[in-house]
Amino acid sequence: MREFGFEMRLCARLESDGHLVSRQLGTGTRSRRIVDTVLVEPGPAFAERTRITDATIPAAAIEADVGTGRARYWRDALADYHPEYAREVVEAAVDAGFFERERRGAREYVRQTTRYPDDWFGRLLGVENKPDLSRPGDLETQLRKDVSLGLLDEVVLATATYVTGAHLNRIPEEVGVWRVDPEDGSYEVVREATPLAPEESGVEVVGESRTETHVEVVDATEKARLRRRVAERAYGKGWRVPVIDCPHVDCLELGGVGPIPYCTREERVVGPGHACDCADGTRDVDLDAFRAATSPWVRNPRGVVRRQSGLDRFR
Secondary structure (H helix, E strand, C coil): HHHHHHHHHHHHHHHHHCCEEEEECCCCCCCCEEEEEEEEEEEHHHHHHHCCCCCCCCHHHHHHCCCCCCCEEEHCCCCCCCCHHHHHHHHHHCCCCCEEEEEEEEEEEEECCCCCHHHEEEHHHHECCCCCCCCCCCCHHHHHHHHHHHHEEEEEEEEECCHHHHHHHCCCCCCEEEEECCCCCCEEECCCCCCCCCCCCCEEEEEEEEEECCEEECHHHHHHHHHHHHHHHHHHHCCCCCCEEECCCCEECCCCCCCCEEEEECCCCCCCCCCCCCCCCCCCCCCCHHHHHHCCCCCCCCCCCCCCCCHHHCC
């Protein structure tokens, strides 16, 4: 079966199990590694994160030299970035409700509306989708890179193929294996994943040739920053894709998690980038409503209101 449809069904099933799910996320610090599916486990401060915004908070805004107590000139707060990019970060952070700004003469100052809750997420699970193991491509290399870097807490291979001992021997022993029902996305665990060590340094493959492999050590601090970026991206992005406008499309509902567009003429799941020949744009479907109803993600939160210090005394 086509990998896109396989991935859509699995994401729907994982979300129905209460996970925060996203797709196609970069997990490399210097390499271009894209993981098919990422599951984010809510942490102790998850509720604090949901109150800020339903969008991704820019990493540069989180890491900027600005807090809640004192406003800073926006260029000083983002001095390490090009002015055009710094401006984009400020606008995105203000739109998300994470920054507020004020004017002092001709200058613009920014401050955080609330402290960023670093422990809003817990474990990160990466899923590499390969429905047909007879056509593995670069699967073994990709999984070895994931294990070597150790950015994610666990890595799993999801497949529709009957898994043999020969298959298991060709992938790192730390990688878990799920056998997935391609019709409804349900799965059985063939091999449990071995927890990795994201709190320790890892080794990232940054370049390869026929004769040599270039690697770099990534320390725990840099890995922590990237983990936060991955979690933030996952929170804002989700996994759904716009519903294709096709006269033959039926919206499959797996476990009540919302529409998975399926073209009955071509007999496959479709979406932007995977459209059928009869597609004519996309339908106006409120996908966020399904996500809010079936996942821990909170749509359109009220935001964080900053109160001036000391006013509580007069209540």
